[in-house]
Amino acid sequence: MKIKSADFVISNSDVARCPNEPIPEYAFIGRSNVGKSSLINMLTERKSLAKTSGRPGKTQLINHFKINENWFLVDLPGYGYARVSKRDKKTFQKYITNYFLQREQLVCSFVLVDIRHEPQPIDMEFMQWMGENGIPFAIIFTKADKLKPKAIERDVKTYLDTLTADMWEEAPQHFVTSASQRSGRDELLNFIDDINEKFFEATKK
Numbered sequence: 096m097k098i099k100s101a102d103f104v105i106s107n108s109d110v111a112r113c114p115n116e117p118i119p120e121y122a123f124i125g126r127s128n129v130g131k132s133s134l135i136n137m138l139t140e141r142k143s144l145a146k147t148s149g150r151p152g153k154t155q156l157i158n159h160f161k162i163n164e165n166w167f168l169v170d171l172p173g174y175g176y177a178r179v180s181k182r183d184k185k186t187f188q189k190y191i192t193n194y195f196l197q198r199e200q201l202v203c204s205f206v207l208v209d210i211r212h213e214p215q216p217i218d219m220e221f222m223q224w225m226g227e228n229g230i231p232f233a234i235i236f237t238k239a240d241k242l243k244p245k246a247i248e249r250d251v252k253t254y255l256d257t258l259t260a261d262m263w264e265e266a267p268q269h270f271v272t273s274a275s276q277r278s279g280r281d282e283l284l285n286f287i288d289d290i291n292e293k294f295f296e297a298t299k300k
């Protein structure tokens with residue numbers, strides 16, 4: 096898929112105020128600093144469409160970006176940011192939870208994990224919650240440039256084995272990416288393209 100246009104639409108903390116066009120939507124979620132916003136910029140080939148930072152906690156709202164005039168990419172705040180107050184954490188949980196539970200256009204979410212980290216309880220809990228609520232998602236391993244190919248293969252396998260041992264019979268679909276080296280881009284865009292096609296086929300009927 097070619098990205099012909101990528102435009103910021105709106106930021107907010109209320110799922111009811113997200114754009115109401117019935118087009119397919121993909122959300123990026125994961126721990127703070129894992130590289131959600133950077134990956135959106137890499138996919139769209141726009142340097143600063145989504146705001147990034149070396150410090151965790153940069154993205155604070157639900158951000159909608161319209162791609163090729165017919166689908167949305169959504170950048171979300173990260174979870175697991177230690178410096179956020181308890182009250183802020185609760186507010187965050189509420190609106191992000193509402194977003195996932197109520198957003199009908201959400202056809203697939205991407206849970207991002209840093210390829211260098213072993214499975215973290217917070218990610219496992221989140222994926223478990225997604226599974227329990229029937230919210231489809233795929234895993235994206237980020238920052239693949241930080242490891243050698245052999246280590247990537249080994250660590251991805253270990254990660255997925257942990258998921259299948261603890262949670263599921265089958266591991267979710269996964270992608271390996273690097274925003275700085277622009278790897279994994281075609282695979283992800285093809286995956287999105289396939290889902291888009293099915294979505295538009297189904298809505299034609």
Ligand SMILES: Nc1nc2c(ncn2[C@@H]2O[C@H](COP(=O)(O)OP(=O)(O)OP(=O)(O)O)[C@@H](O)[C@H]2O)c(=O)[nH]1
Pocket residue numbers: 126127128129130131132133134146147148149150151152153154155171172173174237238239240241272273274275276
């Ligand atoms: N080496 C490397 N660094 C990356 C990659 N992707 C992101 N980063 C760096 O990781 C840091 C965080 O990136 P962001 O894209 O802002 O992360 P985020 O998940 O959106 O963070 P929050 O909005 O705070 O939740 C930045 O310093 C990025 O430059 C990558 O593929 N490789």
Ligand SMILES: [Mg+2]
Pocket residue numbers: 131132133146147153154170171172173
């Ligand atoms: Mg961000």
